Amino acid sequence: MTGPLSSPAAGDAPRYRGLGSRSAAVLVFGSSAAVLVVEIVALRLLAPYLGLTLETSTMVIGIALTAIALGSWLGGRLADQVDPRRLIGPSLGVSGAVVALTPAVLRSTAEWAPVLLLIVAGLTILVPGALLSAVTPMVTKLRLTSLAETGTVVGRLSGVGTVGAILGTVLTGFVLISRLPVSGILVGLGALLLAGSALVGWRARGWAGTPALTLVVVAGGLATVPAPGGCDAETKYHCARVVADPDRDGGHTLVLDGVRHSYVDVDDPTYLKFTYVRALASVVDTAFPEGEPITAYHLGGGGLTFPRYLAATRPGTRSLVSEIDGGVVRIDRERFGLRPDTGIDVRTEDGRLGLRRLETDSRDLVVGDAFGGVSVPWHLTTVEAMRDVRRVLEEDGLYAANLIDHGDLAFARAEVATLSETFEHVVLVGDPVDIGSDRAAPDGGNLVVLASDRPVDLRETQEALDARQVGWQLATGDDLTSWIGDARPLTDDYAPVDQLLQPYDSRGGR
Template identity: 80%
Template sequence: MPRGRGLGPRVAAVLVFGSSAAVLVVEIVALRLLAPYLGLTLETSTMVIGIALTAIALGSWLGGRIADQVEPRRLIGPSLGMSGVVVALTPAVLRSTAEWAPALLLLIGAATILVPGALLAAVTPIVTKLRLTSLAETGTVVGRLSGVGTAGAIVGTVLTGFVLVSRLPVSGILIGLGTLLVIGSALVEWRRRGWNSAPALTLLVMAGGLATVVAPGGCDTETKYHCARVVADPQRDSGRTLVLDGVRHSYVDIDDPTFLKFEYVRAIASVVDTAFPERKPLAAHHLGGGGLTLPRYLAATRPGTRSLVSEIDGGLVRINREHLGLGPQAGIDVRVEDGRLGLRRLDAGSRDLVVGDAFGGVSVPWHLTTEEALTDIRRVLNTDGLYVANLIDHGGMAFARAEVATLSETFEHVALIGEPADIGLDPTATPEGGNLVVLASNRPVDLHATQKALDTRQTGWKIATGDDLTAWTGDAHMLTDDYAPVDQLLQPYSPRSSP
């Protein structure tokens, strides 16, 4: 009996296509599961991609080797079923590990990608072994199935990135995928000899779903980019904190937009209040929206202000409307777009103020930090325009120094605001890092008035400029579109630290 009998070309193509697609779904969704705890950084992405490729290589090698020693038909069903169970359990396992045993997160995270990835990757060489009936057609069979597998990987990537993540929670994606894999396993085994283990695997998949419900680290909303929660302030009835990927991102007082809780927001407000005449309406552009704290503040303190906000995450815009009291407020226009692309659409000299406050979880969008991006910001500002940005860094402040160096080459006047130890004004204290505020313009700003406003708001922050700022910046390299290792320059810190 030929070895290909019982596994026709269509069934073989479906198995290879589906298993290859599933590997990519697992890879992309695993990255989103890990981001709240490890950050959405280049290193995290590289690690997940590397583990996924390792799984594919390992599964392909072992699958082919075992298929030469064991009847291949016996391997397909278990590979699909076991991978389905692991995939379905992944959300509960990862979130529980992050909460109760964070030191093991990297190891467990790697296993949840490596195990199902290797099992699924093994399907292609197993199916190939079954389809080879003669040496004369080896090239045709291998080439066809290789192409089908690549097509499946492409579909899995596109489907996850453009459809699934925007419509389903990541836990739902993985539990659904695990269910489909178990169903596929049951069909394969039923076709081969009748299935007697499907109930056991089904119970494990159901257990994964139930465990995900009670596992820690859940979100109120999973947007395209964030695990988001809105937390009520027990001390202020109208206060709400927007938490993204475990980090307190924005604070909004729904009834009183002039109440600013976070120090860096009070610092930005101090700069704006003293840089422009009181109550003068402004034309402002905001790179990053979050809870829209500053646009709300400007609308309340400077009636007639027009704030255009570039926020890449449409899910955050919905959260603002549904949970943070944002109505059809006059003067606030939010566009779901990338901030760099949003800048290109603005006319030269059209803005009095540009505010930079864009973060992806605990990482910084590098393309908003470069000389080219800052040159575009300078282009859209009018003669008296001001750029104010929230920076975050820790340890040696390598990223913040590089950004200040880049700003100093782009604007005539630059100043840095922060804790004295963090900005080099108190050499006896150890820098702790956190938020810094940098301001840049082509006209001088009254820094004495700004310092007075900072003191009035009880921030404890000071201003570094001139020789002090030059000494603090040191020999930091400029950031350009060609060279911007922002993720590497950013110093590590706890994802649960506050703004």
């Protein structure tokens, strides 16, 4: 059959004319791209409140896919019952209003009604995602006038939508997030969708479609209302804030996605506020002769508290730092006064890739202190990664890593088991409640693990910890083996770091 479709809707073909192939492609391309922009930006917007974990990513992706499926189904059903030209404009307008208001709504909910955050977050992804996904079947209905071209029309618009989704993904990940605040991206996208809604309404019904224009004005005004939870800087990976210490003139805390990542005293780099940093300092000061310069490599930078300490207490020390977030590095330079003459070289790169580029037997010390939220990036926790750490260290070199865990400390036990696969000597440093043989109700928080092919001087290390009033103890040998229990070492093929971690209170800091 090559004539007009015989259904009642298709038989009324003249009322569907007027949507050219170019306009159809623009609508499908733009709406598909917008869905992916919303999905990716939602991950960044939720990170300060839910953490940048595999579970958060899975939830957002699942909701987005649900929205696409629901919108495609409902859009097709409605297009068979109502003139699609009456539906496209409102779909774009309502989705645009929701997108523009999302930053203010989510941040306000997180601040004043956190128990509702998951529901509100789901709706801010589901509603615009479904409405935007409904545009494709509506446009397809308008373009279908003959069964002879069904395959061509459906295939072409499906391909255009896929290309739009790809471009939305690439543009957001490589361009928008690196140049614009997350809230600015969503407000801008919402404004574009609202403008598109007004244009579609005008072409379909003239200026009788003024409700779309009203939505533009209302949503634009509301989207500019300040919302709690703002950032000093929105970097590629974090919502970053620098909080001044009211008790110390030079003291500042670097807060990334709501978690206290670093404390920096710009006037006195030897002042170490966080307990785990004092523990690291105690270990390193014991492992190497006092005041002697060393070569160090740091996986993760943050506020560069420990590299600054080494530079101040061991003149001539060379520290190379791999920090993946260039925005954090800018904060180090602009707010914390990082200078090139301090012996600290910071590279904006992934730590695993940076580790691979280092020469064999080139470092006295490797420090692991890279985090996404409270989770160590999984690819820095595995046996394969630790073998690379061992390769980089000199024969008597030391690896010291900061870990965070709670509950039954499943991740920490797995990571210590992983290090035991690679190094001859492993020592765990932590609160006695957490590293004791009785793990019935550990408090959790920070722990420091040491690994080396040379023995660690346990007595001197404990004395150094006590001198700094750290309040932590050491576990090694049979005690550590008992503490590890049946924990399975992590590998590149099996590293469920996010699943092993237990819930935490992000306000507690690190």
